[in-house]
Amino acid sequence: xxxxxxxxxxxxxxxxxxxxxxxxxxxxxxxxxxxxxxxxxxxxxxxxxxxxxxxxxxxxxxxxxxxxxxxxxxxxxxxxxxxxxxxxxxxxxxxxxxxxxxxxxxxxxxxxxxxxxxxxxxxxxxxxxxxxxxxxxxxxxxxxxxxxxxxxxxxxxxxxxxxxxxxxxxxxxxxxxxxxxxxxxxxxxxxxxxxxxxxxxxxxxxxxxxxxxx
Numbered sequence: 001x002x003x004x005x006x007x008x009x010x011x012x013x014x015x016x017x018x019x020x021x022x023x024x025x026x027x028x029x030x031x032x033x034x035x036x037x038x039x040x041x042x043x044x045x046x047x048x049x050x051x052x053x054x055x056x057x058x059x060x061x062x063x064x065x066x067x068x069x070x071x072x073x074x075x076x077x078x079x080x081x082x083x084x085x086x087x088x089x090x091x092x093x094x095x096x097x098x099x100x101x102x103x104x105x106x107x108x109x110x111x112x113x114x115x116x117x118x119x120x121x122x123x124x125x126x127x128x129x130x131x132x133x134x135x136x137x138x139x140x141x142x143x144x145x146x147x148x149x150x151x152x153x154x155x156x157x158x159x160x161x162x163x164x165x166x167x168x169x170x171x172x173x174x175x176x177x178x179x180x181x182x183x184x185x186x187x188x189x190x191x192x193x194x195x196x197x198x199x200x201x202x203x204x205x206x207x208x209x210x211x212x213x214x
Contacts, residue, residue: 025050033114033134035141038148048114048137053104055140056085061102063091064113064136068143080105113137 021034028034028047035051037044046054052061059066067086071077077086081099092100104111113133116124126134 021045023047023050025054035137037141037144038151039144043148046137048134049112051137051140052113052133053083055144056080056083056102056104058140058143059085059136060088060091061085061104062087064132066136066139066143068139 022029023034023046024044025046026049028050030047033048034045035048037046037051037055039054052059057067057071061080065088071086072088076089078089078092078100079086080102082101082105085102085104087100087102104113114130114137116126116130119125
C-alpha cells in the first residue's frame, strides 16, 4: 500500500510544527500516522512507533494483539524485565525464563514498530506487518480516548456537584446574614426606647421638686 509523502514543503512544515499533528516524542511530522492518546493524565500525540513504546502493557509486542480490556492472566504471559510489557507465553517461545526482554527492549537502538518501506521510486509503502502495527496503535488510541471521555464526564459531574454544593453554602451564608441583620434591626428600636425613658425621668423628678418649693 502506497503512503502519503513524508517530506512536507516549507509551508506545510511550518504548519505541522505549530499543530498537534506532530509526534510529541520524536518530532515526526507525518501527520497521517499521528495518534491522539491520553498519557499520565494529559492528552498527547504520538507517531505509531512512539505510541506503542509508551503503552507497553496495552498489547503483545510480538503479535501486536491489543489487550482489551485487560492483559492475559499471569500464567499466560511473560513480563519484560525492562519495560514491563506482557508477551503471550506462546509468542515468547523458549525464551520464557527470567530475565525476559521483549523484542523492542532486546534491540532498543535498531528496533522500530513502524518504519515504512521506501521503493525505488521513492514512494513509501506499507506491508502487512506495518499495517498490523498501525492498526494496533489506532486501537490503543481509540481505547485511550474512550477512557478519556469517561474521565472527562466524571470530572464534569464532580465539578457540577461541587458547584451545586458551593451555591447551597453561599445561599445559607446569605440567609444567616439576613437573619442577623433582621435581629439587629429589631433590637435597635428597643434600645432607642430605653434611652428615651432615661432622659424623661430626670425632667419629671425636677418638675415635682419645683412644685414642692412653690
